[in-house]
Amino acid sequence: MSQPPQPRSLPNFPPIGPLPPGCPKAEDVFSPGLLAKYNPQIVRYVLMSMAPGMPPATHSVNLQEVRKNPARFAAPWQKDVTGFKRVSDTIFASEDGAMIPVQVYHPDPARFGQGPYGVHLNFHGKRTLN
Numbered sequence: 001m002s003q004p005p006q007p008r009s010l011p012n013f014p015p016i017g018p019l020p021p022g023c024p025k026a027e028d029v030f031s032p033g034l035l036a037k038y039n040p041q042i043v044r045y046v047l048m049s050m051a052p053g054m055p056p057a058t059h060s061v062n063l064q065e066v067r068k069n070p071a072r073f074a075a076p077w078q079k080d081v082t083g084f085k086r087v088s089d090t091i092f093a094s095e096d097g098a099m100i101p102v103q104v105y106h107p108d109p110a111r112f113g114q115g116p117y118g119v120h121l122n123f124h125g126k127r128t129l130n
Contacts, residue, residue, distance in 0.1 A: 019044065022052040049075060081105070 026035055026043050029050070035043065048054070055073045066073050081087045086106040091099050107117050 019047055020051045023047045024050050 024047055026047060029046060030038065030043065049057070055075060061073065081103075086108055088104050088106070089101065090104060091101050093099055107115070109115070
């Protein structure tokens with residue numbers, strides 16, 4: 001029987017190490033069957049985002065409040081990706097003609113291989129088209 005693959009280190013996530021005081025325990029957040037499958041850096045990221053003193057999750061705040069002051073709700077490790085080579089903005093037209101702006105993040109094949117890569121979608125609400 002082959003060994004499961006070792007998780008890759010994720011360079012833009014907090015490094016593995018002791019969690020800040022007050023963070024929840026991983027077993028209280030993740031089901032045991034899934035916890036073993038997650039990259040430890042992802043687990044740490046989720047737990048740190050739930051620590052006391054962290055900005056509230058934006059889904060728990062009025063959207064207009066988040067839009068007025070997005071920096072107030074940003075996690076300390078959040079990166080500004082403006083100008084990154086592997087991030088692109090584009091617009092898709094839906095079947096009914098609505099124009100949907102999207103930002104696409106492409107893994108660097110030099111660091112993460114040629115793929116195929118998984119897909120992750122975040123829905124953030126209205127964005128102004130330029």
